[in-house]
Amino acid sequence: xxxxxxxxxxxxxxxxxxxxxxxxxxxxxxxxxxxxxxxxxxxxxxxxxxxxxxxxxxxxxxxxxxxxxxxxxxxxxxxxxxxxxxxxxxxxxxxxxxxxxxxxxxxxxxxxxxxxxxxxxxxxxxxxxxxxxxxxxxxxxxxxxxxxxxxxxxxxxxxxxxxxxxxxxxxxxxxxxxxxxxxxxxxxxxxxxxxxxxxxx
Numbered sequence: 001x002x003x004x005x006x007x008x009x010x011x012x013x014x015x016x017x018x019x020x021x022x023x024x025x026x027x028x029x030x031x032x033x034x035x036x037x038x039x040x041x042x043x044x045x046x047x048x049x050x051x052x053x054x055x056x057x058x059x060x061x062x063x064x065x066x067x068x069x070x071x072x073x074x075x076x077x078x079x080x081x082x083x084x085x086x087x088x089x090x091x092x093x094x095x096x097x098x099x100x101x102x103x104x105x106x107x108x109x110x111x112x113x114x115x116x117x118x119x120x121x122x123x124x125x126x127x128x129x130x131x132x133x134x135x136x137x138x139x140x141x142x143x144x145x146x147x148x149x150x151x152x153x154x155x156x157x158x159x160x161x162x163x164x165x166x167x168x169x170x171x172x173x174x175x176x177x178x179x180x181x182x183x184x185x186x187x188x189x190x191x192x193x194x195x196x197x198x199x200x201x
């Protein structure tokens with residue numbers, strides 16, 4: 001496998017991938033889209049919500065706010081020693097408290113981990129009138145896009161140029177730098193190949 005013609009623009013990288021077959025290239029694309037773990041809000045507890053939106057709608061919006069992801073600190077809940085109960089190894093907490101009149105943005109979410117914060121500060125969450133308040137606690141954990149789109153890390157596509165040579169594009173949603181997203185996808189692919197080889201005996 002050889003990578004050439006590497007270019008980066010914003011959250012997108014393009015390169016030429018040669019010396020590989022189409023099945024491997026498509027597997028890499030699918031892993032980038034649906035197999036690289038990212039952190040997203042999973043559970044929300046409301047202490048106050050007098051807005052016009054019900055809890056479920058706000059929870060859905062919070063889940064779709066992309067969060068910077070740190071794979072060195074957190075583990076998947078299914079692989080954690082707490083067995084998914086929500087300890088500090090697999091779960092972090094974000095809080096939000098606001099009073100109208102104002103528009104509440106993603107940048108107002110306070111994280112217990114300064115490394116895991118909203119990628120973008122100006123994603124609107126809710127508009128509060130003068131007599132409305134909201135106070136909540138959100139728990140976020142790792143997941144993959146195959147289970148829910150809120151854990152999708154980015155997009156990928158490719159075009160066949162000639163035999164075993166492909167032009168490849170990776171676009172990150174911001175949880176990772178695009179080259180970091182690509183490197184994580186290669187690690188996931190390597191882990192899956194090792195697992196398949198061990199099961200095959």
